[in-house]
Amino acid sequence: MFNKRLVDFNSDEIPLVVKRTIENLKKRALQSEGLFRVPGSVSEIKExxxxxxxxxxxxxxxxxxxxxASLLKRFLRDLPEPLCTFDLYDIFLASAVINVRESRNMMLKKILGEMPLIHKNLLMELCTFLKEVASFEKYNKMGPDNLSLVFSPNLLRSEDESVSITIEDAPIAKTLMKTFITDYDDLFN
Known part of the structure; x- marks a missing residue:
C-alpha cells in the first residue's frame, strides 16, 4: 500500500490507510494540540x-x-507520484500566485479537473478533513497556515527534487495548500 502509485490501486476509492487514519483522527484528535506537528513513535509508524x-x-x-497522524503524512510523502502530480506541478504553482481570488480559483478548478480521478478524490477527502481540523484551531493550534506548512511538502513536489527547488517553491506550495483548505467549498463543489 505504501510506496505505490495511486493510479495502481484497484479503483478510484480512497486507500484504506487514508480512510482509517482520517476516521480515527476525527474521532480522537480534533482538539489535540499540535496535531500533525508532534512526531509519532517511529516503531508504531513502522508497525x-x-x-x-x-x-x-x-x-x-x-x-x-x-x-x-504521522502515518497519514508518511503515506502521502511516500507516494512515488505526489497527490498534485508531477505533470501539473508548474501550473499549480503558477496558479497559486494569481492575486485575484476568483481568477486563481477558476484556474485551480480547471487544473483539478485535469487530475487523475483517484488523485482528485484523495485531495478532496484530505482537504475536507483538514478544513475540519482547522475549525478546531482554538484547541489544536492547527489553522490553515499551520496545516498548509505541514502538508504542502507531502502533496506537491517537483520531479527534480533538488533542495534548492524545494526551498524556492515552498512558500508558493504553502499558499496553494492553504487555498485548498480555505477555499475548499469554491474549489471542490
Missing part, C-alpha cells in the same frame, strides 16, 4: 505501515494519536 502493506486493517485506537 502500522507493515500491517497495512500486509493487507491488514489494524485498530488504530490502540496507537498514539501522533503516530496515526
Amino acid at each position: 502500522l505501515k507493515k500491517k497495512y502493506n500486509n493487507g491488514e486493517d489494524p485498530d488504530l485506537d490502540g496507537y498514539d494519536l501522533n503516530s496515526v
